[in-house]
Amino acid sequence: MASPLVRKLEHGAALSQDDRARLEEAARDVRGVGPRHDLIGEGDRPEEVHLILEGFACRYKMLPGGERQIMAFLVPGDFCDLHVAILGEMDHGIATISPCKVAYIPQRTIDELTSKHPAIARALWWATLVDEGTLREWIVNMGRRSADEQMAHLLCELLLRLESVGLAHENGFDFPVTQEELADTLGLSNVHVNRVLQQLRETGMITLTGRRLTIHDVDR
Amino acid sequence: MASPLVRKLEHGAALSQDDRARLEEAARDVRGVGPRHDLIGEGDRPEEVHLILEGFACRYKMLPGGERQIMAFLVPGDFCDLHVAILGEMDHGIATISPCKVAYIPQRTIDELTSKHPAIARALWWATLVDEGTLREWIVNMGRRSADEQMAHLLCELLLRLESVGLAHENGFDFPVTQEELADTLGLSNVHVNRVLQQLRETGMITLTGRRLTIHDVDR
DNA sequence: CGCCCGATTGAGAGGGTTCAAAGCGAGTGG
DNA sequence: CCACTCGCTTTGAACCCTCTCAATCGGGCG
Numbered sequence: 001m002a003s004p005l006v007r008k009l010e011h012g013a014a015l016s017q018d019d020r021a022r023l024e025e026a027a028r029d030v031r032g033v034g035p036r037h038d039l040i041g042e043g044d045r046p047e048e049v050h051l052i053l054e055g056f057a058c059r060y061k062m063l064p065g066g067e068r069q070i071m072a073f074l075v076p077g078d079f080c081d082l083h084v085a086i087l088g089e090m091d092h093g094i095a096t097i098s099p100c101k102v103a104y105i106p107q108r109t110i111d112e113l114t115s116k117h118p119a120i121a122r123a124l125w126w127a128t129l130v131d132e133g134t135l136r137e138w139i140v141n142m143g144r145r146s147a148d149e150q151m152a153h154l155l156c157e158l159l160l161r162l163e164s165v166g167l168a169h170e171n172g173f174d175f176p177v178t179q180e181e182l183a184d185t186l187g188l189s190n191v192h193v194n195r196v197l198q199q200l201r202e203t204g205m206i207t208l209t210g211r212r213l214t215i216h217d218v219d220r
Numbered sequence: 221m222a223s224p225l226v227r228k229l230e231h232g233a234a235l236s237q238d239d240r241a242r243l244e245e246a247a248r249d250v251r252g253v254g255p256r257h258d259l260i261g262e263g264d265r266p267e268e269v270h271l272i273l274e275g276f277a278c279r280y281k282m283l284p285g286g287e288r289q290i291m292a293f294l295v296p297g298d299f300c301d302l303h304v305a306i307l308g309e310m311d312h313g314i315a316t317i318s319p320c321k322v323a324y325i326p327q328r329t330i331d332e333l334t335s336k337h338p339a340i341a342r343a344l345w346w347a348t349l350v351d352e353g354t355l356r357e358w359i360v361n362m363g364r365r366s367a368d369e370q371m372a373h374l375l376c377e378l379l380l381r382l383e384s385v386g387l388a389h390e391n392g393f394d395f396p397v398t399q400e401e402l403a404d405t406l407g408l409s410n411v412h413v414n415r416v417l418q419q420l421r422e423t424g425m426i427t428l429t430g431r432r433l434t435i436h437d438v439d440r
Numbered sequence: 441c442g443c444c445c446g447a448t449t450g451a452g453a454g455g456g457t458t459c460a461a462a463g464c465g466a467g468t469g470g
Numbered sequence: 471c472c473a474c475t476c477g478c479t480t481t482g483a484a485c486c487c488t489c490t491c492a493a494t495c496g497g498g499c500g
Contacts, residue, residue, distance in 0.1 A: 059356070061356070061360050063360070063364055063365075067364045068364075069359065069360040069363045069364045071356045071359045071360065083345070083349055086342065086345050086346055086349055087346065087349050087350075087353070091353050091356070092356060122306065125303070125306050126306055126307070129303055129306055129307050130307075131352075132351075132352055132355065133307070133311050135352065135355040135356065135359065136279070136281070136291045136311070136312060136355065138359055139289065139291045139355065139358055139359060139362065140281050140283070140289040140291065142359065142362040142363055142407060143289045143362055143404075143405075143406070143407030144283055144287045144288075144289045144407055145283075146487080147487080147488075178445095178446070178447095179446070179447065179448095180446075180447095184363075185363075186363070187362060187363030187364060188488075188489090189488070189489055189490075190446090190447090191448085191449090191488085191489075191490080191491095192487090192488055192489070194447065194448060194449090195448090195449095195488090197447095198448085210497095366455080367455080367456075398477090398478070398479095399478070399479065399480095400478075400479095408456075408457090409456070409457055409458075410478090410479090411456085411457075411458080411459095411480085411481090412455085412456055412457075414479065414480060414481090415456090415480090415481095417479095418480085430465095
């Protein structure tokens with residue numbers, strides 16, 4: 001059973017058996033992290049690259065007024081800070097949402113992998129570009145869609161991403177995100193998030209019980 | 221007088237005289253493009269990399285309903301599609317706002333530059349990461365700030381970026397962007413953009429006459 | 441069993457939208 | 471040189487989506 005990272009990268013580049021093995025091996029140093037725990041704070045200069053293996057995490061930024069804005073969800077197979085070495089310091093923080101398993105990969109290992117294995121380098125490139133595309137999609141989402149469209153879009157995005165790493169079955173997946181976290185993501189209030197979710201349930205588009213989310217009509 | 225590209229990249233990496241010369245030389249094929257003209261459409265697979273030398277352009281996406289969302293402004297020194305070769309096709313379009321001068325650089329030239337000149341590779345890396353940081357900042361902007369804060373933030377960002385390539389003087393710069401384009405950027409209506417701009421003028425924070433914008437109080 | 445955090449509900453206020461019309465400035469053709 | 475046109479800016483009024491504040495509910499955990 002391949003790791004989420006390998007499963008994800010294979011959507012973007014052809015990896016040899018050797019490439020796959022190297023990737024699996026790089027993610028040896030695995031640590032468990034509790035929920036709602038900072039992996040990296042704004043301004044840090046982490047020595048290692050973090051890779052999510054299990055659980056949900058997020059990129060976020062705090063504002064002077066105390067509000068939080070979540071800028072990305074990180075699911076298994078996602079890197080937190082692949083390129084921070086070039087910029088120097090993090091311009092945002094990373095925190096877990098649910099309990100996570102996180103691989104700590106030394107920057108040097110990444111440098112070696114990318115310099116000696118062009119397919120891996122290309123695959124990592126591809127992954128960053130996909131992340132960037134997702135960021136752009138979020139901007140569209142926040143700028144030009146109503147609250148319910150935003151929510152639907154976000155949930156469908158997560159479904160597709162989790163499917164691509166084998167963590168969704170029958171349009172459903174484990175969803176440990178709080179309504180308040182959803183609000184911080186979409187730029188809405190938690191009250192309104194609640195109402196939007198209710199509406200999506202009433203119209204039969206989703207089922208959300210406890211920690212399990214099922215999307216019944218992905219088209220819209 | 222260095223090109224905007226070189227001026228910008230020098231903020232992120234140390235370039236040798238040779239590096240600078242190579243960069244200048246790569247951008248030989250310069251073409252003029254009229255205002256409101258598509259440089260690349262969504263779904264295109266451009267053969268060349270586009271670099272803005274003069275004027276304003278933007279990344280944008282159209283929605284089914286006909287609304288447009290602008291996801292980035294491109295000013296002199298910015299690449300439009302540096303990495304599209306890896307993704308295959310554009311997931312958004314690029315259009316000019318004002319008349320522009322654009323350099324068309326063959327993908328091969330870029331590959332050569334980055335493989336033979338590590339400092340250039342690093343500088344281009346740095347530029348993409350800065351772009352990504354800007355995307356994240358926009359998400360924060362749209363999610364958690366009021367319309368007037370958003371507007372002020374956007375204008376200040378442009379001031380800083382234009383200063384960094386030597387196109388702003390005394391907190392003022394040439395600003396050819398339409399109010400409707402600003403609305404498509406911030407996710408507001410053009411009517412409201414107008415009111416916000418008026419308010420910023422009345423409180424003495426900006427002067428905006430014709431095509432020249434001056435920001436009097438950058439702190440806020 | 442009690443606590444605590446997250447989900448839910450209600451009511452009132454406000455920021456931003458929509459629709460529609462008028463103003464204004466620059467380029468164009470007569 | 472003027473009238474015309476076109477595109478952008480400005481203004482007004484009514485509406486509605488979403489926020490804020492506040493209180494209640496509910497389930498998991500110690």
